[in-house]
Structure formats: structure tokens, C-alpha cells
Amino acid sequence: MDKQAKQALDKGLERLQHWKLSFGAWEQDSTLSVSDEKAEEVFSRLSQKLKCNYPFHHPVYAGQMLKPPHPVAWAAYAMAMSINPNNHALDGGPPSSEMEKEVVAELANFFGYGETFLGHLTASGTIANLEALWIARESHPGKKIAFSSNSHYTHERMCGVLAVDSVKIPILEDRNFDLSSVDPEKIGTIVVTLGTTGLGEVEHLEQVIPWAKKHGIRIHIDAAYGGFFRTLKDSDLIDGTQWKLMQEANSIVIDPHKHGLQPYGCGSVLFKDPEVGRFYKHDSPYTYFTSDDLHLGEISLECSRAGAAAVALWATLQCFPLKEKEGFGPVMAQCRKAALKGYSLMEDSRKLVPYKKPELDIVGYFPSDCKTTSQISDLSKKVFDAGMKDQSFYLSLFKVPSSEFIRLHPEYKADSEMVTILRSVFMKPEQAAFVEELVNRIESHL
Structure with missing residues (x-):
């Protein structure tokens, strides 16, 4: 597949070169020139340095959460990087921005949000969770954010960044949250992790939903690691109970750069209610003028973001749909x-x-x-x-x-x-x- 991807990339870059030249002939400034000999020497040394990595690409590596990107993804990423689009404002990357909207819509549909949602790609799951918890703070000011003792440390850390009080809920022997240990009147949002990064444990969303609804508490799902397992919710390989309820959550985070076959960094955050976009509202003196359509920077805490990440995910989803029997x-x-x-x-x-x-x-x-x-x-x-x-x-x-x-x-x-x-x-x-x-x-x- 690597050979096939290289061939596809070469052809794609050739087509892009024709497009680049269509604006008129030009030459690269001499200050940017690198001799063939120097480039060969540098890349020879670089290949030796990169061999010092552990063999993340090989099945012998079963250590940390490092999944090699699919050749389709890295080829699409490399092709887009020859242009280097920025998915902040539409004038920074009109095609890659549209591809981001398209893939985010696919993710939202995958999780059961349907046509009504708000979301975008992020640089990582940490940033995606930061945004979700920021919206939690803005939606329920003065309320605490709760998460289990098994949740990723990023939630406690991000609460510190956001200056929000947090509470860590113990997990009982039956794997339920010990909800009796917290005062629901003080909680604004509870985080449920579907696929912990320690041992891949799936927390009991089924237990949390009625409790949260009774007390007017928002639910945020951290599926940064496990999210793509929703494709198996109707199979006999996993217990699909919690995965079938994801659409009940107010927000969801998933990292395509984990199980989504993407290069780092490609996270994403989704909100069920698009009205949370009001918290992102801001003015900029020099962006958002090329189109009346929504600019992704208007619904993101990040400013500059690699459009290549959206391009790579778009190409991957064309080849690998989010289905149980296919892709x-x-x-x-x-x-x-x-x-x-x-x-x-x-x-x-x-x-x-x-x-x-x-x-x-x-x-x-x-x-x-x-x-x-x-x-x-x-x-x-x-x-x-x-x-x-x-x-x-x-x-x-x-x-x-x-x-x-x-x-x-x-x-x-x-x-x-x-x-x-x-x-x-x-x-x-x-x-x-x-x-x-x-x-x-x-x-x-x-």
C-alpha cells in the first residue's frame, strides 16, 4: 500500500503543480534554494535519526497508543501541505475548510447527532476536551465539573486551566459511578469516558443519563480513544449498550489520530446544541471577510489549524466509511x-x-x-x-x-x-x- 500511496501522491502533486503554474510563471527566490547535494545529505542523516524510533508501525509494538497513519492519510496530508492551508478563516483554505465541515458532519451523524450540531477538528484530544469543558463552564457558571477516578488526567488539568472547581467520583465494584458521593446541585457537567486510556474501560453512560437529566446536568463524553468502536455497537464483539446512547450527550470528543488512521494531530469536538456557538463569538479586524458563510475560526478556541488534517481525514473517510461491515x-x-x-x-x-x-x-x-x-x-x-x-x-x-x-x-x-x-x-x-x-x-x- 505504501508504494500505491506514493504513486498516488506523485500524480496528485503533478496535477497540483499544473494548477500552481496556471497563475503565471514565477521562480523561487534564491534565498530559499538548497542544493541537491545538501538535501540528499540532510535526508540521509534524517533517515538514520528516525530509525531510533520504536517500531510503531510493526505488530511487535504493543506498547503505547501509537497507531500508524494509513498511507492514504499521510499521502493526502503531504499533498495538502504542499499548499499549507490554514482552516481558521475561509480565505486561509476554502477547500480544506469545506472538507473539514464535511468530515465533522460525518462524525456528528456517526454519533447520532443528525443534522443539528456544532463542531470542528482540533490539534488534539486535550484541546478538544478543553473546549468541551470551557463550554461546560460558560453554560453553567459557578458549577463544578465531575469526572470519574478512571478518567484521563487532562480533565482535572483543564479544570485548573479554566479555574473551574472539579470533583472526582469514585467507581464502585460494579463499575458504576458512586453518584451518592456528590451533591448534584453543585454539578454542572459530568464527564463519561467511553474507552479509558489505561485499560480501555467503558464507563456506564446508561447509569449517568437519568441522573443527569433529573438534575439538569450536562453530559460530556470523552471518546478520544474509544470513539471508533461505535462501529461495532451492533456486533457481538463488544457490549454496545453505552455506545448506542452517545447521542444523549451534550458534547463528544473523539481523536481521529488514535483509531482513525490519521497523523498527529487530529482531534475533534462536537456539540449537540449549535446554540453554544454564542460563547465563541468574537471580532477580528482582518479575518472572516471573504465569505458570509461560517468560518471555522468563529467556533474554535484555536486560531491557526492545519487544513491538511481535514484533507487527510476526508480522504480516509472516502476509503473507509464509518460502518460495521465496511471501512x-x-x-x-x-x-x-x-x-x-x-x-x-x-x-x-x-x-x-x-x-x-x-x-x-x-x-x-x-x-x-x-x-x-x-x-x-x-x-x-x-x-x-x-x-x-x-x-x-x-x-x-x-x-x-x-x-x-x-x-x-x-x-x-x-x-x-x-x-x-x-x-x-x-x-x-x-x-x-x-x-x-x-x-x-x-x-x-x-
Whole structure:
């Protein structure tokens, strides 16, 4: 596919060159010239430097949330970057702005918002969540923002940035929010995470909706990591209960640069009620004059944004529609199958123990030949280091409170406050075929 993408990119750039020359002949200023020899030398050194990365592209890498962009996406991004459009005002990138509106509409429809919504792409999920929490503050001034103890740290951090009081809600053993621990009269917005970044846990939106509606509390869904799993909501691979309720939320965040096959950075934020656009209203002395249509900068906290991100996502969605049986659905299904297969292999293993059954595509596990939490932590770290040292596998580590660990695995003794376990993120569909080999390699180090 890389070869195919390169060929498509070359042809696309050739067509763009004809368009560039249609405005009249011109020459690049001599101050911008770089000799062929210098360019070759620099890119030769650059290729060597880039080889110092971990093999994020290969199924042997099951560490952090790093999914290689699809060749269609990076080729489209590179093609757009030869123009370098800015999706702030329409005159900064009319075609890429229209493509952004188109892909955001597809995302809104995907999540059940229909034709009435407000949204745009962002540089990241952090910025997308910042905007969602900013709207939460503006919509319910003086009220707190609540989120679970499993939520991403960005919510607490962004509340600090926004000078908004926040409250962290404990998660009970049945995985429900401990809503009795908070005063609903003081809460303006509650965050529900569909796909935590730790172990891919899906929080109980079903429980929160009636409570939030009863007390007039807004719901924000952080689906930055898990959002594309909605393609499987009607399949037998996941429990679709929470995913089928997403349209009930007031706002949703999803990161196409995670499971959406996009280069960094491409996040997005969606609002169910387009009236929240009033909070973005501002004046600019030199933008928004080329068209009476909505400029994306008028509904964004960010100003300059890469139009190439919208172009890449648009091209990707042309090839991979947001459907269960076509496009993203089969891709997400393979990731889910990889996690289920890995979990099953570890259940049968005499050297590894799965921490809990995965809800999405992230598996936590630990060496079985231990008696205490401190021994588990030490051996997990040794395995983690050994795999990277001989480049046979790349994992990540995850810290769990020992009290929670012992609740699930009472046969072990807690002699430390926290226990460190191994963690694998199966983001690449190729890992469905590779996971057995990966488990074998891990076991060989125990």
C-alpha cells in the first residue's frame, strides 16, 4: 500500500503543480534554494535519526497508543501541505475548510447527532476536551465539573486551566459511578469516558443519563480513544449498550489520530446544541471577510489549524466509511479480536495472568510466578526492559492500586501501595494474527 500511496501522491502533486503554474510563471527566490547535494545529505542523516524510533508501525509494538497513519492519510496530508492551508478563516483554505465541515458532519451523524450540531477538528484530544469543558463552564457558571477516578488526567488539568472547581467520583465494584458521593446541585457537567486510556474501560453512560437529566446536568463524553468502536455497537464483539446512547450527550470528543488512521494531530469536538456557538463569538479586524458563510475560526478556541488534517481525514473517510461491515468496522473488529485472543491465551498460560477481561483492545496482565504485589511489579518491569533490550517485543507498564488488584486477585499478598503490571494496546489490525507469537515471546522471558 505504501508504494500505491506514493504513486498516488506523485500524480496528485503533478496535477497540483499544473494548477500552481496556471497563475503565471514565477521562480523561487534564491534565498530559499538548497542544493541537491545538501538535501540528499540532510535526508540521509534524517533517515538514520528516525530509525531510533520504536517500531510503531510493526505488530511487535504493543506498547503505547501509537497507531500508524494509513498511507492514504499521510499521502493526502503531504499533498495538502504542499499548499499549507490554514482552516481558521475561509480565505486561509476554502477547500480544506469545506472538507473539514464535511468530515465533522460525518462524525456528528456517526454519533447520532443528525443534522443539528456544532463542531470542528482540533490539534488534539486535550484541546478538544478543553473546549468541551470551557463550554461546560460558560453554560453553567459557578458549577463544578465531575469526572470519574478512571478518567484521563487532562480533565482535572483543564479544570485548573479554566479555574473551574472539579470533583472526582469514585467507581464502585460494579463499575458504576458512586453518584451518592456528590451533591448534584453543585454539578454542572459530568464527564463519561467511553474507552479509558489505561485499560480501555467503558464507563456506564446508561447509569449517568437519568441522573443527569433529573438534575439538569450536562453530559460530556470523552471518546478520544474509544470513539471508533461505535462501529461495532451492533456486533457481538463488544457490549454496545453505552455506545448506542452517545447521542444523549451534550458534547463528544473523539481523536481521529488514535483509531482513525490519521497523523498527529487530529482531534475533534462536537456539540449537540449549535446554540453554544454564542460563547465563541468574537471580532477580528482582518479575518472572516471573504465569505458570509461560517468560518471555522468563529467556533474554535484555536486560531491557526492545519487544513491538511481535514484533507487527510476526508480522504480516509472516502476509503473507509464509518460502518460495521465496511471501512472502519472491520478494522476495529480485528483490533478487538486481537485483544480477546491475547486474553484467552493468557488465561491458558502458565506464566502470565490477565488482570481482567478487556472491554476494547487493551489488555493488562502480569507474571504468574509471584506471591506479592511487589514481586509482580519487579518482574513486570524486568520483562518490559528485556523485550526492549533484545527488540523482541515492546510493551507498556500500568500502575494499579494494590487494594483494587487484590480484590480481583485475592490469592496474592499486598505488600505495596501500588502494583505495576504489563499492558498491551492492540491498535493495529495486523496484531490479530501476531498476538500468539507476541505472547510466546513474552513467556520466553519468564
